[in-house]
Amino acid sequence: MRVVSGEYGGRRLKSLPGDNTRPTTDKVKESIFNRIGPFFDGGKVLDLFAGSGGLAIEAISRGCQHAVCVDKSYQAISVIKENIAITKEPDKFTVIKGDANRVLERLAKEGQSFDYLFLDPPYAQQEIVVQIEKMLSLGLVKAEALLICETDKSVALPDDISGLSLWKRQNYGGTEVVIYER
Template sequence: MRIVSGSYGGRPLKTLEGKITRPTSDKVRGAVFNMIGPYFDGGRVLDLFAGSGGLSIEAVSRGMTSAVLVEKNRKAQAVIAANIKMTKEASKFQLLKMEAARALKSLTGAFDLVFLDPPYAEEEIIKTIEELCERRLLSEEAMIVCETDKAVVLPEEAAGLGIWKQKIYGISKVTVYVR
């Protein structure tokens, strides 16, 4: 795995062995960013189930200003830390070593781009979107990018946000919510 494009483009990403995380493939990550960007002019990223950190590192590589990565698994945290170090711009990243639900309670400020790829997709995604809205953690133009198994059916609307784009890539489905 590697960073697909931007200022870190081509640099290798470490991933976790086994089934603890499901890293987004280079192909799917590239397609996601072509769908939502592909490049940005600043903004904050939140990656609530960060895994290897590839999505949020890719977003910063493509022009987002900073990213908050949330991961509860210790082995995944070590992989994220190594991937952040690879960027040579560690000050742009904050790694929160905790569960997503706990992180949501401590976060402040608005995010422009949110990545959700939770282990229990449907119920976790809807609950998380509702809490993000309730806690006013989304900017007016925020995009929420959800990655699920292609069989998962997400509702057309959640907490005042609606599906803007949705595409299937192999076994994965990417759903983007906006206001």
């Protein structure tokens, strides 16, 4: 696993050992970022189920200004911090250990909102639609934001979610990426 492009392009990232997580493959990551904009001029990122932090690091590498990485696993948080260290710009990242739903409420209380929101939960525990609706109601989603959701292809995310429209849907083997825009 590596950073595909941008300022940190080519740098190797660590992943979590074992079968409990499945990091986004370089192929899927490259395709996602080619679709949402290969490079950015600022913007704030939320990586809600960060795992290794690869999506957030890729976004910062390509020009986003700050990323918040959230995961509930101590092991994931450790790997995220190690991967952020390879950027040599830790001030561009905030790492939060906690349950996704509770962290969303905390971020809302802090007055935060995001331009790019990545949701790649454990496939068996995904509640993407509920979490998107929560993010919208809490004011975490900026106008014209993109929400990038990665699921098992057997999960059928709807075309319409209140306040969002489907922008792109793409299958990559057993993975489906659905992108919504506000």
